[in-house]
Amino acid sequence: MSNRLIEGIHLVKEYDGSRVVDNIDFWVKSKEFLTILGPSGCGKTTTLRMIGGFETPTSGDILLSGKSIVSLPPYERPINTVFQRYALFPHMSIYDNIAFGLHIKKMPKSEIDKRVSKMLSLVNLEGFEKRRVNSLSGGQQQRIAIARALVNEPQILLLDEPLGALDLKLRKEMQLELKYMQQDLGITFIYVTHDQEEALTMSDKIIIMNKGKIQQVGSPTDIYNEPENAFVADFIGESNIVSGIFKEDKVVEFAGTIFPCIDTGFARDEAIDVVVRPEDIEITADVRAQLHGVVDSTVFKGVHYEMIVIENEREWLIQSTIPHEEGKQVGLYIAPDLIHIMKKEA
């Protein structure tokens, strides 16, 4: 228990009777990078706002180092937030925005100056001290919002889609930069995004949410390789998801065919979902082929070709570096360890 820095217990938030956050439990260790990942409207921001103190949970508790903080106002929590819509102070200069928290802490002016300019260079906006908020682009404002929160070196930093307004290149740069700062300053990050790639590259631990409920918690590799249900599998990357029947340990039937697999622990003849990633299906002409179909389309995607193969009216999405022309008869092979079996969703 002692290594849990912050912990949510049976957290519920209702607005006018509808549950937006539905009984979630989570915890974060000190200096960990936790990402809350989920589609728009799944309750990510609401969860973050409860941790920050801007919303009171309908029920449940939030513990910081073992002590409940739900009754503490935001200004008494050692937590800072990067808001989804930046929330900069429009009438203040960039300098005053970033210095706001340090001023309240009554830090000497020379120290504030030093920290502000250090922060500005960290977010690649050197010399922006005197600029007005309104004269900055969305991406620049977003970086100022990060600087304004991070400069206080809080125990925990909450970030609500902080890179949403940046273009791809800058976003990749800032991802690395943020990850570096998090490790360098030893700050615990709770990071909200709906971008699965961002979550997979940056996080130590990912919580996947849908409709207010936690779908899965785990490391990026856990989540990518062992999705616990069809929602996670689908959300984390494009996947082939088909229903099947668990015959016995290490044997599964789907697409009218018996496949060897490596999963155990399901009931005999239990209805299950099978997930196969597009890059895990091999197109082959030899005897190993388990399924047979016709290539319906082939599209070049930069590093690989994306093909759709139609087999008995089922579509299989396949990624491969070797293209096959449309209309060609092909065989498909899936290795036993690349077949993921998941409980059927209720």
Add this chain to the structure above:
Amino acid sequence: MKKHLARLYTFLIFFFLYAPILVLIIFSFNSSKSTAAWSGFSLRWYSELFRDKSIMKALYYTLLCAVLSSGIATVFGTITAYGIHHMRRRPQKILLTINNIPLLNPDIVTGISLMALFSALAVLRFKLGFTTMLIAHIAFNVPYVILSVLPKLSQMPDDTINAAMDLGATPFYAFRKVVLPEIKPGIITGAIMAFTMSIDDFVISYFTAGVGVTNLSIQIYTMARRGIKPSINALSTLMFVAVLILLLLVNKYSDEKEQLMS
């Protein structure tokens, strides 16, 4: 052709709007008592005005009432607007409607109902006088302040106050350092509007001031009943100029804000 018609139309509108005031201003400088024939320029009526004790007393009450009522209404109105801004949508809408009713209500109804209220309170030794007039002015000024402050509050980006509290500001500090500078133009506009309304008001003051207390508009009304004297023109001219200056100030403030925004 169309253009000329449009010009003519504009001219006529402005003529009917401002011709009476223009006549008033011109004849306030007339040297004779006539309000019809021009007999030369003079400041006679103005000096008479300033020597008239009852007018000076009315001026004093008018200014005192305007300063106090606009000041107090600005504080009340700003706090109320801040509260309304933080309400949930449904009660917010209801309150805004309630806020708008006095604005649309005929002055005479407001005046008489306030008088009725004050007479009902007379049991508590509440006599009509300067205090009742002041209270009435505060009452009709607060909605104007609320209306000019609220839009500035909603113009603030989402979560601005939360962000301040997130960085360690208490709600009061956040209000002072973040909210107040943001809504200042609205507060100033509201205050000037309230001041103008107060100087301008006749009907409500007439019913709530009681005997012995008169403001300028009541004074003009009483003088006019005794027969038109050019000093009324002089007094009206001064009031018109004062209100005009205040309105220009309001406009200037809204313009400056807009320039900042763009």
